[in-house]
Amino acid sequence: MAAGSSSNVNENIPVFEYKDINTKPFHVGSFRTAWLEKLKPIDYSYEDKYEENEDADFAKEMGIAPETLDELKAICSVDTLRGQAEDEPLDTNVVPPDPTLQTLIQRKKKQDYKGTLRIDKISRVDHYQDELESLAVGKRPEDPADLVPEGEIILSINVLYPAIFERFRYVRPHMTLQMLGSHSLVDLRDAICCISDLQVFGEFSNTPDMAPDFISKDHFKSAFFYFEGVFYNDMRHPECQDMSETTIEWAKTRDFPTFHKAKMEDTRFYDLKVKVGYPYLFCHQGDCEHVVIITDIRLAHKDDCLDRKLYPLLTHKHRVMTRKCAVCHVYIGRWLTTNDPFAPNDPCLFCERCFHMLHYDEKGNKLGQFLAYPYVDPGAFN
Amino acid sequence: MPNGKAKDRFLKPLVADYEELLGRFQQTESVRFEEFTAIWRNMGFSSVFYGSLAGNEMREFCHLTLTMAFNYFLPPYSFQIRVGGLYLLYGLYHTQLASPKEKIRIALKDWEQIQKFYQDSVNSQHYDAVYIIRKLIAENAVLYTAMPQMLTFRVKKKPQHHKVCEEFRDRPERVKDLISTDMLQEVANIQGHHERLKASVLERSSIAVTQQDLPARLHSCVLEFLHWQDRHENHGDADHLVYAEEKAQQVESSNRAQLLASIKTKSYGCLAEASKSRRHRQVEMDTSISGTGYIKEAPKYHKSRAPSLKARTNKNLCGEGDEQKIQYWLLSAAEEDKTALKRQKRKHSFRW
Numbered sequence: 001m002a003a004g005s006s007s008n009v010n011e012n013i014p015v016f017e018y019k020d021i022n023t024k025p026f027h028v029g030s031f032r033t034a035w036l037e038k039l040k041p042i043d044y045s046y047e048d049k050y051e052e053n054e055d056a057d058f059a060k061e062m063g064i065a066p067e068t069l070d071e072l073k074a075i076c077s078v079d080t081l082r083g084q085a086e087d088e089p090l091d092t093n094v095v096p097p098d099p100t101l102q103t104l105i106q107r108k109k110k111q112d113y114k115g116t117l118r119i120d121k122i123s124r125v126d127h128y129q130d131e132l133e134s135l136a137v138g139k140r141p142e143d144p145a146d147l148v149p150e151g152e153i154i155l156s157i158n159v160l161y162p163a164i165f166e167r168f169r170y171v172r173p174h175m176t177l178q179m180l181g182s183h184s185l186v187d188l189r190d191a192i193c194c195i196s197d198l199q200v201f202g203e204f205s206n207t208p209d210m211a212p213d214f215i216s217k218d219h220f221k222s223a224f225f226y227f228e229g230v231f232y233n234d235m236r237h238p239e240c241q242d243m244s245e246t247t248i249e250w251a252k253t254r255d256f257p258t259f260h261k262a263k264m265e266d267t268r269f270y271d272l273k274v275k276v277g278y279p280y281l282f283c284h285q286g287d288c289e290h291v292v293i294i295t296d297i298r299l300a301h302k303d304d305c306l307d308r309k310l311y312p313l314l315t316h317k318h319r320v321m322t323r324k325c326a327v328c329h330v331y332i333g334r335w336l337t338t339n340d341p342f343a344p345n346d347p348c349l350f351c352e353r354c355f356h357m358l359h360y361d362e363k364g365n366k367l368g369q370f371l372a373y374p375y376v377d378p379g380a381f382n
Numbered sequence: 383m384p385n386g387k388a389k390d391r392f393l394k395p396l397v398a399d400y401e402e403l404l405g406r407f408q409q410t411e412s413v414r415f416e417e418f419t420a421i422w423r424n425m426g427f428s429s430v431f432y433g434s435l436a437g438n439e440m441r442e443f444c445h446l447t448l449t450m451a452f453n454y455f456l457p458p459y460s461f462q463i464r465v466g467g468l469y470l471l472y473g474l475y476h477t478q479l480a481s482p483k484e485k486i487r488i489a490l491k492d493w494e495q496i497q498k499f500y501q502d503s504v505n506s507q508h509y510d511a512v513y514i515i516r517k518l519i520a521e522n523a524v525l526y527t528a529m530p531q532m533l534t535f536r537v538k539k540k541p542q543h544h545k546v547c548e549e550f551r552d553r554p555e556r557v558k559d560l561i562s563t564d565m566l567q568e569v570a571n572i573q574g575h576h577e578r579l580k581a582s583v584l585e586r587s588s589i590a591v592t593q594q595d596l597p598a599r600l601h602s603c604v605l606e607f608l609h610w611q612d613r614h615e616n617h618g619d620a621d622h623l624v625y626a627e628e629k630a631q632q633v634e635s636s637n638r639a640q641l642l643a644s645i646k647t648k649s650y651g652c653l654a655e656a657s658k659s660r661r662h663r664q665v666e667m668d669t670s671i672s673g674t675g676y677i678k679e680a681p682k683y684h685k686s687r688a689p690s691l692k693a694r695t696n697k698n699l700c701g702e703g704d705e706q707k708i709q710y711w712l713l714s715a716a717e718e719d720k721t722a723l724k725r726q727k728r729k730h731s732f733r734w
Contacts, residue, residue, distance in 0.1 A: 061504070101399045298487075
């Protein structure tokens with residue numbers, strides 16, 4: 001079509017690559033400028049707009065008289081949407097009798113079914129977990145310098161747990177973080193909590209009291225993100241290695257487009273070119289890989305948490321069951337033993353007290369031959 | 383949003399309700415907000431949020447309602463339906479029960495369409511539509527996002543695309559889109575350029591490869607099509623009546639045919655072939671089938687069988703009234719009675 005060239009194919013406007021699945025890659029910073037161009041600053045500001053100013057602007061634009069305006073306001077007010085009978089207090093927890101709407105018919109079935117249940121089980125933890133989202137809503141900082149500026153971008157990022165098991169096929173355990181556009185990738189990296197960071201290696205059956213003075217997080221500091229063909233490496237500390245080097249070398253020998261490298265600490269979210277809704281990779285500890293999906297990018301709103309210090313903000317976290325001690329079933333397991341003649345199965349979990357009581361006498365001598373490793377429970381972050 | 387399960391469940395009835403509401407609005411053939419609120423109150427639409435929804439479900443449901451309603455605000459729906467969609471969004475935003483309120487998500491790619499819609503409303507002096515758009519933006523009811531929904535890469539689940547309701551669709555403007563004024567302008571320019579080049583190159587410029595008056599002819603074609611569309615729509619009602627009459631005649635004739643067919647089937651019947659041993663007890667024909675309705679259905683066996691000897695003996699002597707009693711006390715149950723130890727299985731689990 002000859003007229004096709006006149007239509008503006010603006011690359012900064014995100015469009016679907018596959019409908020309802022993910023978008024084509026776009027530059028986050030340019031997306032922000034595109035929105036800010038199209039809006040008036042008052043549209044996205046945090047202050048309440050004064051009604052009189054609004055009305056005055058409206059009347060001027062449409063050229064109508066004040067009486068018409070008042071009439072219009074009365075017609076379009078929200079009260080017209082409520083039902084006639086306003087005298088009796090409306091119980092919104094119960095479906096009204098004789099519903100005509102399909103949604104209500106469906107809901108009434110569920111309500112009637114619930115009435116037949118003798119026990120109503122609500123898991124307390126699930127109840128509080130749902131509230132995690134709204135915990136930080138509307139928070140304002142004490143120090144105005146910490147206020148998230150208007151027109152700032154907020155990203156919602158899902159970081160999935162490294163799930164290799166079959167039972168994770170239908171569930172997607174993940175944690176959802178909200179980040180500001182001006183944060184850099186290292187802020188995201190620090191906010192991701194993975195238990196492989198806390199692992200301690202080493203066999204401690206001979207020295208159970210020596211507290212391990214290092215955890216994997218301090219030992220192996222390298223990590224990288226992979227977004228759209230670019231590896232972002234964490235190079236803050238001198239012992240960090242470039243883990244992406246091997247992959248890039250390997251890709252050169254095969255038929256892959258060339259990958260690039262960049263530094264994680266120098267890249268802010270504004271500089272990224274990403275697809276929304278598309279899985280990317282975060283790798284740390286050498287082989288602990290997490291899938292990272294950016295689910296949403298939007299402008300900041302009055303009702304969001306506006307305190308910079310609280311970001312990155314955790315809005316959802318999947319709860320993992322903690323494994324308890326095999327003996328008392330009360331405390332969380334801290335020690336894992338193998339080749340242990342005292343244990344009912346191999347390997348076996350023990351809590352601190354049961355472990356000491358079973359394997360060591362009063363003087364602290366080791367009884368029997370066994371191997372013991374400190375165990376970090378996956379539910380440590382609950 | 384954490385999981386998409388709520389979405390799947392609530393989607394169909396919600397869309398059905400929306401289409402009901404918008405269908406009624408379409409029939410009023412007006413774009414006034416008063417008409418809309420009358421229908422809203424009539425249907426009691428505010429109650430769509432009632433009924434206690436567990437935990438976070440209320441918030442997810444409100445999010446879903448706004449996302450689904452937003453689809454009706456965009457093309458390819460007709461202007462009236464889009465205005466209906468706008469009013470629907472306004473109503474849902476204000477009557478929702480989640481607190482703080484769930485916002486309306488507007489993606490960057492749809493902003494142009496919305497601006498066009500706004501301009502059209504201003505030009506046509508639809509005060510209420512303009513006022514409502516301005517009010518929504520002024521109240522901070524809008525989130526400016528990249529995409530209309532949060533995308534979590536759920537490829538395994540078939541993504542449910544929004545099915546455009548055919549009755550609400552706008553008149554197809556494909557001809558106008560293809561041959562727009564810009565395009566005509568460009569064609570005219572190219573033609574002029576071509577003529578000039580031809581004149582400068584050739585001595586005899588009587589050879590004409592292209593049609594001389596191409597832009598004018600394209601323009602007249604488009605106008606003709608538009609007129610035809612208008613006429614077709616205006617005469618739509620008259621045509622509809624004629625069409626309805628024809629249909630009624632067809633229905634009558636088919637009714638007669640059905641009646642004849644049913645009489646035939648009654649006489650020959652769908653007789654189940656009785657087995658040899660029980661041939662003396664033929665299967666009874668059910669002559670109670672009414673009127674023209676049921677042709678192909680096999681005659682139902684209405685006459686109930688007499689209870690067998692075994693059943694009668696059981697009833698008289700053993701007394702089956704206690705079958706349903708649930709044994710609460712295991713100590714009082716007989717040892718041979720295995721049912722007492724078994725947990726009573728719930729008769730039917732809830733199906734959405």
